[in-house]
Amino acid sequence: MPESLPWWILAAVALFWFIGAYNRIVRLRSGALQAYATLDVTLVRQLEFVQRRLAEELAPPQASSGTQREDVGLKAAAAQLVTLLAATRLKPLDPARIAALATALHTMLSAWQRLYPDAVVSFEADGTLSRPAPLNGRDESAPAPMAWPEPSAAAEIARSQFNQAVEQYNAAIVQFPALLVAWIMQLRPAAPLR
Template sequence: MSLLPESLASWIVIAVLLFWFVGAYNRLVRLRATVLQAYGALDAALGKQLDFVQASITAGPPPEAAPTGESLSSIAPLQAATTQLATLLGATRARPLDAGVMAALATALQVWIGAWRRQHPDDVTVFDADGTLSRPAQLLPGSLIGIGASAGAVEPIAWPEPSAAAEIARNQFNQAVGHYNAAIAQFPALLVAWAVRLRPAAPLL
């Protein structure tokens, strides 16, 4: 009979730890699901941007533009960058939480934006992350970001299609990634993340 209190206390401790583990795991899973949901919106927005650029490539230059050979040569880098981005977007769609895949997508996105700006230097508009403000962007050659963003903030991308949807989706995805990464790095939740092999995700910068 004297062992009963010790046994009961042990079971209570085990029950409390199990309850905490399940609660912490469920919270991490919810944050992970939020990242995946945010990526779904980002994927759709990037798809629309790709469709916009592909339509502009298919339409071709106006009759008064450069001769056919020259115009095809100038548009080839944009077509190649569009194809590469579409391929990497498909790969990222299968593994949006893979930091390496997301880094490759970010690089392809930068190349694509640069190719668009070289082809259409006058068609550059930057939207703020909340989508309420937009402004023409005077960008330096090779730059992908607008002028005037606050220090330390992720500066907006000058998207080809004049729509705030992609910048809003990118901002929401990056915020979801930040919350998820912060949660799995906190002690003792990091023990749960380690036990179930949850890895940090990467934002789209």
């Protein structure tokens, strides 16, 4: 019995380490999922703003067909974004779904900007106004702020918080001892919304 005591102690330490590492990774993953839930709410608000604006503006009879074509493009981009938001809610940390969501979001924002160039507002990640005049001393490594239809910083702040939560989670699952836990529990890296 005395010879096996060090092995039992080593096994207990390894078990407690594994449980602690797993809990930390799951806590970071949960934080990323909560950040996505907040981001989802703000993206839905942006979509509702776009759809409400499109519904309010009835095309006048003298409108050009080019404006109507862009209007149809914005409606299609908004519909595509609605579909991809619903699909991403099922697995919000799946890199393929986030990449598709980012593409649909950029498509809708580009269509909005073409149709309403003066009704676009861009905020920094901390919520400060970035557009019309960009702030000096902006960190070049940080992602460029998006130009949002609704004049609210909530979407950019939520995107920044989601990206930070994803980066923390990804950093945790590639550190050496925790890497083993992530591999055993089949926890995969997530993708930020760029």
